[in-house]
Amino acid sequence: MMDELTANRTPVVIASEINTLKRQMEKIFLVHAVEIGRRLKEVRSVLPTGQWGQWLEASVNYSPRTAQRFMQLFDAYGEHFLLPAAGQSPQDQAVTQGGEGIRIEEAGRMLPKLTTAQAMILLGLPKEERVQFLMEADVESMSARELKQAVEQRQEAQKVREQAVAERDQAKQESTVLREDLDREKDQNARLAGERDRLKAETRELRLEKNRLEQAIENKQASYDKLKERTGYKAIKQMEATLNEAYGRAEANKIAYLYDSLFKTFKELAYEMTRFAGTNPELHNLYKEKIDDFLHKALREKF
Secondary structure, three states, X not given: OHHHHHHHOOHHHHHHHHHHHHHXXXXXXXXXXXXXXXXXXXXXXXXXXXXXXXXXXXXXXXXHHHHHHHHHHHHHHHHHOOOOOOOOOHHHHHHHOOOOOOOEEEOOEXXXXXXXXXXXXXXXXXXXXXXXXXXXXXXXXXXXXXXXXXXXXXXXXXXXXHHHHHHHHXXXXXXXXXXXXXXXXXXXXXXHHHHHHHHHHHHHHHHHHHHHHXXXXXXXHHHHHHHHHHOOHHHHHHHHHHHHHHHHHHHHHHHHHHHHHHHHHHHHHHHHHHHHHHXXXXXXXXXXXXXXXXXXXXXXXXX
């Protein structure tokens, strides 16, 4: 029987047992890490300002970064672990719960057991995303590298979703702006249409008023024509024409009279100048120049 058991313990079987023990040890380490984070937060809350880094180095030989990682583990997973009973260490507590680490309970269902490395990797996800991821993924069977890759893929998917949400919100906002612009455009078009209708109505009213005025003018003109006929307007106009004709003849007679007078006077002047040329040549030449100058000026005058 012993030989049969020994024969079944091949190197592969033994390696599997070792890896199982390693995972159990890592899970126990996670309990310790969470409890360390719990106590670090407790100390930091009571230390005076400025003494945190000095206390870490002198008391527990931790850097602020290492302490921060422990406290992050506590913030993320501390609520899922039971506090150790009096006189019981976190490791003893883990053993009493099955010796294989502690399962995390969330929303009434059991979530996978985590190693410290897995827990640290999962800190890259927000709490809601982390819980959802633990529910969906087979974390227990993943290596640290596989888990890190899965978390990075989920983070990238989350970024894509957030980008899509942002683009959707932007599209909604732009759609809202466009809708508001369209509503304003519709309101403006409605106002313009109302103004157009009002102007059309005013134009029709003005056209009617114009027609009424034109009709009134025609009526007045007809009345005036009738009045002229009744008052002998035609006879008056005929009399005016006769008077104008008589006035024209009188003016013509006057011009004819003046012309005849001028002609006779010029003939007498020419006769006297001829007679005067023999008796006083010098005086004759003087008046001849004056007569020539007068005639030239008279010819230049416009009639």
